[in-house]
Amino acid sequence: MESRFWPISQLEKPNVTMLLAVLVTFLLIIDLVRKRRPRNFPPGPQLFPLVGTIVDLRNFASENYTVILTARYGNIFSVQFGGLTFVVVSGYQMVKEALVHQAEIFADRPHIPFCLSVFSTGLISSNGHIWRQQRKFVLATLKNTVVSFESKVQEESRYLVEAMEEEKGQPFDPHYKINSAVSNIICSITFGNRFDYHDSNFQELLHLLAETLLLIGSFWGQVKPDCCFCNFTLLLSFFFLHKFKGDTNSYFHEENLLCSTLDLFLTGTETTATAIRWALLYMATYPHIQGRKVQLEIDAVIGQCRQPTMEDKEHMPYTSAVLSEVLRMGNVVPLGVPRMSTNDTTLAGFHVPKGTTLMTSLTSIMFDKNVWETPDTFNPEHFLENGQYRRREAFLPFSAGKRACPGEQLARTELFIFFTALLQKFTFQAPSATVLSFAFTISLTRCPKPFQLCALPRC
Structure with a gap:
């Protein structure tokens, strides 16, 4: 009988295909087991291999995603993106429990690859001894510049008024x-001088900062962080060209200072500028206010x-209320900067292991119908009582706890002086036949x- 032999090439092909299928299946099972939520861990959307819950969170950037998931899972839930797991807490009491009552446990920043590679020695992303020294240095620097800082903001407000006068009442962005x-303002603090608005180097800096923020806040920037490194290198080269003026102490080397300066630009510029833009947009939309x-x-x-001063703020409750309502409705930072647990702990009865990344939904606080009388309406009366400014406990635009924004007072100074200086000289209104919109985009901040607008001179 004649023996029949199959060619080796025909035998190998199905075997290789089968081997690959088995290998892929095995890896997917391992990935699912690795991603499986620990016992008594906060609930969340269904987990999928490789991508985590992202398939279930296609609209993650949407402002309503925490509202939807909170309604489904409660004020604490978990989500997963690739290899990163987040616990998200919503509502003032839950956020306060995590950031204030358990401040020591949630005092660290998580080990996110991009942040570790770029910001690990700066104030935002560092931990432990480096963070404590950086924060001490920044707070001391800000405290020592408070008096001169106000005069710098006043000076810059004059330049801003002049720049808007050049528009002669015509529409402009x-x-x-x-x-x-x-x-x-940040340049004046760190470099000792300001720049002309049309300076090419200065405009390149602003462009790089805006692009970097967009990349950091994008999904692609997290899964492929090296796409941001080019911008980071260019930013550092700008800072090297403009050395810090003033003394530094032995706790800091040049890299620490550069990263802290970059922190100041990324957090101090975009957030405050965005808040001012929201303020002008609301004023043009509500001319009676x-x-x-x-x-x-x-x-x-x-x-x-005369120019506005911070002393005037105490005598201007309505303006103060308007600015607070701008921060509430503008919701510039919908999700607080991530924290990480330094020890095992419990939140709302759920087990939160050491090393868990925590996200705080500030949106849930800013629009809580149980706190605000008209949560979805721009209403300065939220911050007024008997004609006086009313402080609201459930109002955390600068977060809370040990890693709350260290530049809060400076940001409030900028916001008040710039805003009052502009409305002192101009009335802002929509261009003819234009309907203003509160539509927004989200990167690291929620921007209109x-x-x-048209800036019409008042006199």
Whole structure:
């Protein structure tokens, strides 16, 4: 009988295919086991191999995603992106429990690859001894510059007013001018001088900062962090060209200072500038609040001749209430900067292991219908009581706990002086036949989409 033999090539092909199928299946099973939620861990959307829960969270950037998931799972739930697991807490009491009552446990930043590679020696992402020394240095620096800082903001507000006067009441996008003004404050602190708004190096800096923020806040920037490194290198080269003016102490070397400076630019420029843009957008949309209330108070307390000061703020409850309502409705940082647990702990009865990344939904606080009388409406009365400014406990635009924003007071100074200086000199309104929109985009901040205003001189 004749023997039949199959060619080796025909035998190998199905075997290789089968081997690959078995290998892929094995890896998927391992991945699922590795990603499986620990016992008594906060619940969340269904986990999928490789991508975690991202298939179930296609609209993750949407402002309503925490609302949807909170309604489904409660004020604490978990989500997963690739190899990163997050526990998200919502509502003032839950956020306060994590950031204030358990401040020591949630004092670290998580080990996110991009942040470790770029910001590990700066204030935002460092931990332990490095973070404590950086924070001590930054707080001391900010404290020592408080008096001179106010005068720098006043000086820059004059340049901003002049820049808007150049528009002669015609429609323009305020983004460029406001970002330039706020960035110049950080430049004055770190480099000792400001830049002309049209300086090419200065504009390149602003462009790189904006692009870096967009990349960091994107999914692609997290799964492929090296796409951000080019911008980071260019930013550092800019800082090397403009050395710090003033003394440094032995705890810090050049890399620490450079990263802390980059932190100041990324957090201090974008957040404050975005808040001011929201403020002008709301004033143009609500002319009765702008004209009959805010400008009336400015005229009564400050007048038209002198510049605003922080001392004026105590006598301007309505303007203060408007700015607080801008921070609430603008919701500039919807999710607080991530924290990481340094020990095993418990939140709302759920086990949170050491090393878990915690996200705080500030959106859930800012629009809580159990806290705010009209949560979805721009209403400065939220911060007024008997004609006086009313502090609200459930109002955390600068987060809370040990890693709350160290520049909160400086940000409030910029916001108040820039805002009052602009409304002292201009009335802002929508261009003819234009309907203003509160549509927004999200990177690391919640920004209004590009819009145009007319700045009409008041006198």
